[in-house]
Amino acid sequence: MVERLIPTALVEDNKFCPGCGHGIINRILAEVLDEMKLTDKAIGSMAVGCACLMVDTFGVDWIQSPHGRAAALATGIKRCRPENPVFTYQGDGDSMSIGFSETMYAALRNENITAILVNNGIFGMTGGQMAPTSLPGQKTVTSPMGRNTDLTGQPLNIINQMKDLNIGYLARGSVTSIKNINRVKKYIRNAFETQMSGGGYSMVEILSPCPTNWKMMPDKSLEHIDNTVTTYYPLGEFVKKGGDSNE
Amino acid sequence: MSKKDNTKSVLTLHPERCKGCRYCIPTCPKDAISISDRINQKGYKPVAVDMETCIGCGSCYTICPDYVFEIKEVQ
Amino acid sequence: MALKLMKGNDALAEAAVRAGCRFFGGYPITPQSEILEYLSKRMPEVGGHFVQSESELAGISMVHGAAAAGFRTMTSSSGPGFSLLQEGISYIASAELPAVIINVQRYGSGLGDIFQAQGDYFQAVKGGGHGDYRMIVYAPASIQENVDFTTLAFDKADEYRNPVLVLSDASIASMMEPVDLPEMHEHDPNKNPEAARGKGDGPFKRITSTMYYIEDFDTYVKKKYDTMAANEERWESIQVEDAELVLVAYGITSRICKEAVMLAREKGIKLGLIRPITLWPFPAKAFKALPDTVASFMTVELSPMPMIQEDVLLSLDARKPVHNFLAGMNIPEPIDIVEKAADCIKQTAKGACNG
Ligand SMILES: Cc1ncc(C[n+]2csc(CCOP(=O)(O)OP(=O)(O)O)c2C)c(N)n1
Numbered sequence: 001m002v003e004r005l006i007p008t009a010l011v012e013d014n015k016f017c018p019g020c021g022h023g024i025i026n027r028i029l030a031e032v033l034d035e036m037k038l039t040d041k042a043i044g045s046m047a048v049g050c051a052c053l054m055v056d057t058f059g060v061d062w063i064q065s066p067h068g069r070a071a072a073l074a075t076g077i078k079r080c081r082p083e084n085p086v087f088t089y090q091g092d093g094d095s096m097s098i099g100f101s102e103t104m105y106a107a108l109r110n111e112n113i114t115a116i117l118v119n120n121g122i123f124g125m126t127g128g129q130m131a132p133t134s135l136p137g138q139k140t141v142t143s144p145m146g147r148n149t150d151l152t153g154q155p156l157n158i159i160n161q162m163k164d165l166n167i168g169y170l171a172r173g174s175v176t177s178i179k180n181i182n183r184v185k186k187y188i189r190n191a192f193e194t195q196m197s198g199g200g201y202s203m204v205e206i207l208s209p210c211p212t213n214w215k216m217m218p219d220k221s222l223e224h225i226d227n228t229v230t231t232y233y234p235l236g237e238f239v240k241k242g243g244d245s246n247e
Numbered sequence: 248m249s250k251k252d253n254t255k256s257v258l259t260l261h262p263e264r265c266k267g268c269r270y271c272i273p274t275c276p277k278d279a280i281s282i283s284d285r286i287n288q289k290g291y292k293p294v295a296v297d298m299e300t301c302i303g304c305g306s307c308y309t310i311c312p313d314y315v316f317e318i319k320e321v322q
Numbered sequence: 323m324a325l326k327l328m329k330g331n332d333a334l335a336e337a338a339v340r341a342g343c344r345f346f347g348g349y350p351i352t353p354q355s356e357i358l359e360y361l362s363k364r365m366p367e368v369g370g371h372f373v374q375s376e377s378e379l380a381g382i383s384m385v386h387g388a389a390a391a392g393f394r395t396m397t398s399s400s401g402p403g404f405s406l407l408q409e410g411i412s413y414i415a416s417a418e419l420p421a422v423i424i425n426v427q428r429y430g431s432g433l434g435d436i437f438q439a440q441g442d443y444f445q446a447v448k449g450g451g452h453g454d455y456r457m458i459v460y461a462p463a464s465i466q467e468n469v470d471f472t473t474l475a476f477d478k479a480d481e482y483r484n485p486v487l488v489l490s491d492a493s494i495a496s497m498m499e500p501v502d503l504p505e506m507h508e509h510d511p512n513k514n515p516e517a518a519r520g521k522g523d524g525p526f527k528r529i530t531s532t533m534y535y536i537e538d539f540d541t542y543v544k545k546k547y548d549t550m551a552a553n554e555e556r557w558e559s560i561q562v563e564d565a566e567l568v569l570v571a572y573g574i575t576s577r578i579c580k581e582a583v584m585l586a587r588e589k590g591i592k593l594g595l596i597r598p599i600t601l602w603p604f605p606a607k608a609f610k611a612l613p614d615t616v617a618s619f620m621t622v623e624l625s626p627m628p629m630i631q632e633d634v635l636l637s638l639d640a641r642k643p644v645h646n647f648l649a650g651m652n653i654p655e656p657i658d659i660v661e662k663a664a665d666c667i668k669q670t671a672k673g674a675c676n677g
């Protein structure tokens with residue numbers, strides 16, 4: 001057994017709700033940065049959403065982006081400081097609704113940045129409104145009868161939008177079990193390795209529970225991801241230019 | 248857990264951080280985790296661990312969103 | 323120093339490069355696209371970065387990132403694109419980052435049209451984006467001033483850690499004039515210890531709205547902008563010493579007004595001119611120091627509705643009549659300005675008010 005110590009970037013208790021997936025994702029991201037000795041060099045472009053709650057608790061250099069523009073900010077930072085690991089930390093609303101264009105164009109330009117996209121299928125920060133990723137029939141405060149895909153379109157699968165692009169790395173994981181958490185950590189590591197070797201755009205989408213706005217107990221939220229959400233959003237590595245997966 | 252080099256994995260608990268989500272409880276292979284009766288500073292009933300049963304496997308560390316567990320190697 | 327014949331947009335872009343600007347992100351729109359075109363070639367020559375962004379929203383956000391990383395950076399746009407820049411300008415001001423913004427004004431609301439105008443005045447000087455911020459706004463009236471005020475804009479952006487706007491227009495953008503370009507200046511992105519470059523051994527940096535970390539922010543932010551307002555007024559006064567009516571005009575219209583003043587004086591009509599160089603802060607001091615001979619004012623504006631008139635009235639505490647000459651889409655002739663001014667002088671003498 002190896003030691004499992006709280007990584008250095010987690011400088012304060014997090015401010016997320018009980019059972020929020022952001023907490024787990026924060027920790028594995030911090031672990032990867034520590035293990036790759038990148039914590040001191042990393043620059044994060046922080047989305048607007050529950051991601052904002054990290055600004056005092058996650059100890060790397062941060063720049064607060066306007067809602068949706070995190071990838072554009074990261075572009076400006078990375079072009080100027082190509083030696084530094086530059087990443088975005090964004091929710092699904094930020095990256096796939098208001099910031100869909102910025103997200104896609106960073107990938108289209110194959111910017112050498114890492115995007116961490118936390119897909120909880122809802123606008124968490126603002127109180128549980130429908131997101132582009134909300135599932136058909138999903139009840140939210142702006143789709144009280146359940147998401148009607150005839151009127152609102154099908155759930156957005158961002159991996160499908162990106163997987164044929166000339167980019168470095170693309171994966172989707174979830175945080176529902178030890179196995180899945182370890183796997184997503186590996187994905188995040190692969191993403192940063194892609195960036196540090198100049199391999200171009202890397203993105204990891206992470207299916208994450210929002211028990212508060214799903215109005216579900218935390219344990220049920222994890223089951224919901226495993227049983228339902230993953231049927232819309234399959235897990236795995238989709239682009240891996242750096243070589244074979246060594247899972 | 249005894250190892251060749253005589254170190255032991257020992258759990259350290261930060262119950263004041265616990266928000267009572269219960270993710271750790273079914274994850275523990277030894278059923279060593281329970282919810283205590285007291286209320287912590289954050290206003291939740293924090294977990295307690297039966298240190299006699301705990302084998303320091305670290306599963307709780309991995310699943311916990313709130314950094315309640317750490318595993319340290321001691322001689 | 324040898325003068326070089328340059329087009330307004332090109333000269334402005336070259337001035338930015340020579341001020342040490344090493345990141346530009348922007349989106350094409352007439353009449354400012356030449357700035358992009360120029361920098362797409364020039365930035366790589368000086369080790370800088372040029373990105374044609376997917377939109378102005380993205381362009382200003384790239385600038386935001388580059389500014390946070392400690393680099394001198396700029397974006398430019400016009401009309402509809404300037405509207406899209408407002409989100410980012412507000413964020414940049416809120417994070418107290420330096421950046422230079424160019425708006426080459428074109429005519430109209432909505433899509434409007436590509437010819438010269440001054441209709442973005444309110445948007446430029448009264449905020450534009452959300453919340454409590456101001457920007458120094460420079461109004462160049464020549465290609466040389468495009469160069470000089472773009473250079474100055476970078477220095478002032480650094481001095482106040484605030485975005486600075488250069489408000490050009492379609493005619494200045496496309497005119498050619500001889501210019502004296504400054505020497506090349508290199509800006510050290512690591513000079514500011516607050517620049518994002520990884521935390522290293524130190525504390526991590528949070529480049530976000532400074533209101534989260536400054537005590538009594540209301541007082542702090544008011545003082546910041548009061549200081550700018552007190553120290554940064556710039557203007558040019560022409561023949562106001564004995565004037566009966568003072569014209570007020572900025573940018574391209576101020577050049578026509580200079581001719582109008584000369585023409586009027588030939589005819590014995592005592593016109594003067596105040597040309598605001600900074601539109602924010604508006605040069606109120608210029609209006610406080612006028613002789614008693616000045617009985618009224620006339621703004622000359624390239625828009626169908628008065629805008630600058632409002633700031634003149636405020637500067638005068640509305641104590642004197644302020645007429646206006648609204649040229650709208652058409653560049654006015656000096657003689658038309660003189661005739662209207664002569665008329666206003668008569669009206670004022672009769673006691674008629676704002677026309
Ligand atoms: C321009 C703009 N529009 C709307 C908002 C309000 N807003 C803040 S966060 C958010 C959605 C966040 O959802 P998501 O990105 O999925 O993040 P989560 O909180 O779920 O992690 C919205 C709409 C804003 N801050 N700015």
Ligand code: SF4
Pocket residue numbers: 015016017018019020021022050120124125209210211212213
């Ligand atoms: S609202 Fe949802 S996403 Fe936000 S902190 Fe709470 S559980 Fe997490």
Ligand code: SF4
Pocket residue numbers: 019264265266267268269270271272293294310311312313314315
């Ligand atoms: S997983 Fe962490 S926060 Fe949740 S109950 Fe267990 S110790 Fe508490």
Ligand code: SF4
Pocket residue numbers: 258274275276277278279280296300301302303304305306307308316
């Ligand atoms: S370390 Fe393993 S055995 Fe011990 S409490 Fe945690 S999960 Fe249970």
Ligand SMILES: [Mg+2]
Pocket residue numbers: 091092093118119120121122123124131
């Ligand atoms: Mg979300």
